[in-house]
Amino acid sequence: MVLKNYKIISSCILVILLIAGCKIGPNYKQPQYDLGKNYRFAKSADTLSLADTSWSYLFTDPVLKALIKKGLENNFDLKIAVERVNQATASFKEARAAIWPSIGAEANGSLNTIQTPLAGGNTTSYNDLYAVGALSWELDVWGKLRRSKESARAQMLSQVAYRQSVYISLIAEIATAYFSLLDYRDEVEIARETVRIRTEGLELVRGKLLAGTVSGLTVAQAEAELAQVKAELPAYEKAAALQENALKLLLGELPGEIVAGDSITRQINPNIIPEAGIPSQLIVRRPDLIAAEQQLVSANAQIGVARGMMLPSLSINANAGYSTLGAGWIGSAVGSLVAPIFSFGKLRANLKRTQAYHEEILITYQKSIYTAISEVSDGIMTVEKQKEISVESRNLTNAAQTAFDLAYQLFNAGYASYLDVIDVQRQLYSAQINESQAHYAELSSVVNLYKALGGGWK
Secondary structure: OOOHHHHHHHHHHHHHHHOOOOOOOOOOOOOOOOOOOOOOOOOOOOOOOOHOHHHHEEEEOHHHHHHHHHHHHHHHHHHHHHHHHHHHHHHHHHHHHHHOOEEEEEEEEEEEEEEEOOOHHHHEEEEEEEEEEEEEEEEEOHHHHHHHHHHHHHHHHHHHHHHHHHHHHHHHHHHHHHHHHHHHHHHHHHHHHHHHHHHHHHHHHHHHHHHHOOOOOHHHHHHHHHHHHHHHHHHHHHHHHHHHHHHHHHHHOOOOOOOOOOOOOOOOOOOOOOOOOHHHEEEEOOOOHHHHHHHHHHHHHHHHHHHHOOOEEEEEEEEEEEEOOEEEEEEEEEEEEEEOOOOHHHHHHHHHHHHHHHHHHHHHHHHHHHHHHHHHHHHHHHHHHHHHHHHHHHHHHHHHHHHEEEEEHHHHOOOOHHHHHHHHHHHHHHHHHHHHHHHHHHHHHHHHHHHHOOOOOO
């Protein structure tokens, strides 16, 4: 009889282990999309990518490098991302621990005095010391708990990728903010130099007015041109000061002055060629795409969790203790099987909701990939065209400077009016401002392409 019971118990355990070896719900399979062999506007299909370049090699200005290092140490958003990783890691460990038994020991052992009456009216006392330990274990028969652990692990990896995304974005934001600051400072200097030139010109025409060689209209126009630049100068100074404060915030510091570094034309390593690589590299390089896929893995695992909630759950509860009063070791074990019978469609609705959420995340993942490829394609075109704009802006400034010099010489020689000087001077001022902004836009386009490719993590 004992042997027969042993075989029955062994068979039941074997069946449970065989069932527990499976996990309910679909196993994750990475979606496959046609990403194309090359980016639009890319001139080659070389696998070499700008993203493989370290940011410390891409940027050459020592001041900018120091700012990036400081930002990576002190930025608030990056610190928040790190704490989110810590939270997700703890949640994963919690989900992993749920698979194993929960064992507890009650330290409140009792010391009881029991008096037993004896013949002759006498009594005798007995002291009983009793302590109990408890074990609770939900057997993961259908793999529900393992799916929950799989989901928590994916959430953890998603947060790790999010932290990397914040890291890359921070590098790009600091660099772009620094370039913007250099642009504003250049505009301040251009405006100040223009104020100086127009002040000298005003004094010149005032002298000629006294000599009777120019009219009052010429003086009035010279005064108006000077006043216009003087009105614009505070706006440039304000923009530069506000940009310093914004950059300081990215560094996790209070508002303050930013030390000047190299000129805006000497910020990117000239040996860098902004190659894009191939689209398939984005999926394994861009942190936001990695995070999006891990969200998909988590949603896929949650389908198994939802299905497992519709099936019976098997739990074991055991107690063991010791009594010094004769009983010695005592214990009990109870197995419970709980099966949902009728929940008014609640569990089935939960499964449908989970499946619909999975489809939503699947579509979101595909959209994220296509968006990333579009960003890279846009970045390739923008870098190429911004370089052309910078070259033409520089040519325009040179031409405007030549025109201004000639107009000034002709005016002093009496062959041109001062209105001609004012006109070309206005063109020169506008060209200088546009050239500075074009350099900023060119630098920003390279940084944006670098970020779109997933560069900056090295």
